[in-house]
Amino acid sequence: MSVTTPASRAAAPPSSPSVGALPQDFGALVRQDPEISGILLAEAGRQSSTLQLIAAENFTSPAVLAALGSPLANKYAEGYPGARHHGGCEQADAAERAAVRRAMSLFGAEHANVQPHSGSSAVLAAYAALLRPGDTVLAMGLPYGGHLTHGAPGNFSGRWFEFAGYGVDPDSGLIDYAQVRALARARRPKAIVCGSISYPRHPDYEQFRAIADEAGAYLIADAAHPMGLIAGGAAPSPVPYADVVCATTHKVLRGPRGGMILCGVELSERIDRAVFPFTQGGAQMHTVAAKAVAFGEAAAPAYAVYAHRVVANARVLAAALESEGLEITTGGTDTHIVVADPAPLGVDARTARERLVAAGMILDTCALPYGDARGIRLGTAAVTTQGMDEDDMTRIAGLFGAAVRAEGDPGRLRAEVRGLAEHNPPYPG
Numbered sequence: 001m002s003v004t005t006p007a008s009r010a011a012a013p014p015s016s017p018s019v020g021a022l023p024q025d026f027g028a029l030v031r032q033d034p035e036i037s038g039i040l041l042a043e044a045g046r047q048s049s050t051l052q053l054i055a056a057e058n059f060t061s062p063a064v065l066a067a068l069g070s071p072l073a074n075k076y077a078e079g080y081p082g083a084r085h086h087g088g089c090e091q092a093d094a095a096e097r098a099a100v101r102r103a104m105s106l107f108g109a110e111h112a113n114v115q116p117h118s119g120s121s122a123v124l125a126a127y128a129a130l131l132r133p134g135d136t137v138l139a140m141g142l143p144y145g146g147h148l149t150h151g152a153p154g155n156f157s158g159r160w161f162e163f164a165g166y167g168v169d170p171d172s173g174l175i176d177y178a179q180v181r182a183l184a185r186a187r188r189p190k191a192i193v194c195g196s197i198s199y200p201r202h203p204d205y206e207q208f209r210a211i212a213d214e215a216g217a218y219l220i221a222d223a224a225h226p227m228g229l230i231a232g233g234a235a236p237s238p239v240p241y242a243d244v245v246c247a248t249t250h251k252v253l254r255g256p257r258g259g260m261i262l263c264g265v266e267l268s269e270r271i272d273r274a275v276f277p278f279t280q281g282g283a284q285m286h287t288v289a290a291k292a293v294a295f296g297e298a299a300a301p302a303y304a305v306y307a308h309r310v311v312a313n314a315r316v317l318a319a320a321l322e323s324e325g326l327e328i329t330t331g332g333t334d335t336h337i338v339v340a341d342p343a344p345l346g347v348d349a350r351t352a353r354e355r356l357v358a359a360g361m362i363l364d365t366c367a368l369p370y371g372d373a374r375g376i377r378l379g380t381a382a383v384t385t386q387g388m389d390e391d392d393m394t395r396i397a398g399l400f401g402a403a404v405r406a407e408g409d410p411g412r413l414r415a416e417v418r419g420l421a422e423h424n425p426p427y428p429g
Ligand SMILES: Cc1ncc(COP(=O)(O)O)c(C=O)c1O
Pocket: 056, 117, 118, 119, 120, 121, 123, 147, 149, 195, 196, 197, 222, 223, 224, 225, 248, 258, 259
């Protein structure tokens, strides 16, 4: 596939924003479709001139983007390697076998399914493999950081299953395992889900396993967020404890947008059938190839260094935000996630996010584990990929505090954020 060349960069229309090196040859697109190429170039400009602090985002490598833009995007390959409904699947089979082999080796799993289109598709398939509609499931309650697939009323999970939600201790912000155990005893769930969109600490998988065994429940780890840290040895692995591990392949793992499932051999057939043909048709084979590339990258020693830096940066960011006067849930982080309550600065989370976005700091609001007010969720995966270090985190926290307090000249603040981002381009030329 095409790689960045000076010629491909020169193909950008003169009015394009400065985006540094583009990861792929946009020449054909620029020539053929100015409207869409203009949008993509503007997005590249947005990503390289602002700080991406959304905890679920990252910058995939040019190699991952090349696989995504490859001719495997044209291929239909319903089924599994060696058992497809379509002809001409030799290379698709090879790509999927490589992705499965690499995922199993990276995570020490007996079986991997790399076909789920997304994290939600992976969770859907796990439920389809293990549960019947109407079954009771215990998962982190949405107000405490549970995902939509953990029982939200508007999601298939809330519609088709009876969810009971566990929470966190109101003082420490940590998972209340006594409550999980009590709920498991009272509700006798068919499955217990551990995983969250905003919990900044490691779940105690051993304890979850013990509670699930006591209740006769399956344990499903929804490790969408920590999967990249697990790959890099910067977080404990649920693989030895959970019956099924669901994850996304983007976020810290830095692969293409998509999902994956790990399990033991005894559940492998049920999981595979739950993915295809139960919940999905043909897998996106270009994405499967890109997942293989990302798993290859995550197995390299440099990725372990990256994963540990992500956590070190998040710890420094959490401490520096606390010094700026924000309240940090659980008092810090063990992961890439920091959840901050801006209330002590006299600002609600939505106003804070607007001010931060205006200054070029892109992040989310999220539920706080106490009260009705929302907090700010940040992540360090993308800025760490850009090469930012602990000093940069302290600087980001200072810019964050100034933006939330609406201190100083907004133009100067935006210029400082832009300078920091552009000094660390996601795709250096
Ligand atoms: C814990 C958890 N589960 C599932 C998902 C769903 O992933 P997707 O958006 O790819 O469907 C997410 C995404 O943020 C998540 O954080």
